[in-house]
Amino acid sequence: MRKKRVRRRVGTVLVAAMLTAACGGGEVGDPDAATGQTLTIWTRAATEAQTRGFVEAYNELGRNQVELTVVPNDTYLQQVATAAGGRSLPDLLGADVVYARNFIRHGFYTDISERLAETGLVEHLAPAHLDAGTADGAHHAVPHTLDLSLIFYNKVLYREAGLDPEQPPTSLPEMMAHAEAISALGGEVSGTYFGGNCPGCLLFTLWPMVWADGGEILTADGTASAMDSQTMGPVFQAYRDAFADGLAPASAAQENGISWLQPFAEGRIGVAPLGSTMLRLMPEHEGLEIGVAPIRGMAGGESTFVGGDVLGITSTSTKTAAAWDFLSWTLSADVQREVLTSGGDVSVRTDLEPTGPDGVGLPDERLRTFHEVVEVGRVPTAINFGATFNDPQGPWLQFARSAIFGPESVEEAVASFRPRLDSSLDVAG
């Protein structure tokens, strides 16, 4: 099945590429680039499906060959650091968007500003991602795949609990109220779930609840925290109360991300924020009918964490022209449609209407919600993002756990961890 689908997609892309060439478009891609070269590309396992789609379609063109290496998410930084130290980075390097600044700072990426300007695409690329791949006004990486955080809810459980399955929560307190109603069903069912021991899961899902109401998490330059008991406090308190009241299973406190998806996919969770790329990983069954909605704040605003990957050409690559050919080709309208939107993903171009493979209807109506939230979404950028927020030994996880599970109060946790977040984010320090 999968092979067939890929082949069909590849076929459509080929036709689209030929049409583009025949029309003399050539807005992107560089057919004159050195051909017959073999390029290497690294991507995180989280975005393997999308990158593989791009690579397979591009290899069919026969201009160059791209060899894909998929690296487990948890060891991506280590592998990149080792390769950089040994001057053996691949030609094209994907990066979790929140690491992009740090990669640029360490000189992993080459400057592609001029080439990108020639394509005229700059204003059409997901701005938050493009910004993350830009340093000192120079573009080093382009948006590659988007992974958005959204509320996922199980319509089956909504019906059983007497809630309206077409009315997802419109605020965080309402989400917890829904969770409470579903928890009352008892048995193996819980109202909500979260990765209580997973730094990435927590920031990916909780931060938009702050942004939704206009709060800030980081200062604009990413060198200090803007969290205080006014912004982050109510969100933590809501989760703290929910956990204390048993709205989430006890295993949420130990959830380190490995089985984050499992309880919801099994139909045991009522409503919880998850990632857009997870939709395709959760087949519906008689106990699971998935609805999606934007993440809400305390006062009802909406936002999303625009995660995913950016892609750049490494500074150690000797095949820049060929690498640029691939990079720019991935951004062309037809390729975006064929590889991303038709496969249930979000295009990294803001000027493209979400459409299915035939250019009209969507394969899945839920994708419309995905596309809509991109506009209100945010990508936080900080050079020391990984060490501060994503690292299990960084201060963020301890802060969040202390605020959600105690024993300190939320206010005390904010007061005691704020200086540690600041000093970890401070680049000079």
Place this chain on the structure above:
Amino acid sequence: MRSTGTAAPPRRRRGNRGTDRPAQALVLSLPASLIVGLLFVVPLGLLVWMSMTDWPLLGEPSFVGLAQYGAILDGPLFLDAVWFTVRYTVITTVILTVVALGLALLVQQTRLGTGLLRTAFFLPASMGLAVASLLWFALYSDEVGPLSDLLMAVGLVDEPVNWLGTPGGALWSTVLMVLWRFAGFYMIILLTGLQSIPTQVYEAARIDGAGWWRTFTGVTLPLLRPTLALVLVLSVTGSLLAFEQFYVLTGGGPDNSTVTVVATIFRQAFTLFDLSRAAAMSVVVLIALVLANIVQLSLIRKGGDS
């Protein structure tokens, strides 16, 4: 050809014995020296050099002297990790040695089924440490692990055990896994030591009327001292360098309660991309290990001489 070829060298050796010996020794030790030099001295030199520079991932390093060493204690994580690692080492070494010795004594005499027991005890040692950690991670899991259910079924506990969720639980769960993985390995070493003790000594003790405990403390333990020393050195060194078991089982958590020294080095190098400080930390750990081993061996040897 063959006859001259085989006859000539002995003549030459005989004739030049006095003058060529050092040169010959040098030539003979050259392969070993090369291997030691390439695999140990050069990387060590590079490590020390790295620890005295600001070493970017890409680009040229610049010399900064001992600044990296001074900065090691800047973060609280390293000191906490040192304390945790020492605690873990003491706990693991004591329990591991006692259990391994117990197992070795259990299977010391050849009886029916001894071979089976020896194999069973040793079997976990044939598994990679990361694989063993993953296996136990699954066993400890709330979702899929049978361990809690088993304990509940036999009535030892009333509710699922929070194996890795509390600082104490995470430490002791890891110790249990390490015990399972290494006890058989150390048992084999101790068994070899036990079997090298002459049976006549035991017979003499028996004739003198010594009981089991007297024989154990008066004969077995003193004669087992060199083997025990080896076990202690291996266990202490291994525990001070603990990494995989915590990386897989606890990820340093919960709340950074199980971060080992090597985990902090790994974090410094591969999360913070700070290779030079990681190198400085590695040098400090190396020195600490050498000192620990010197102290350990000298104590044991001194005890043996007296």
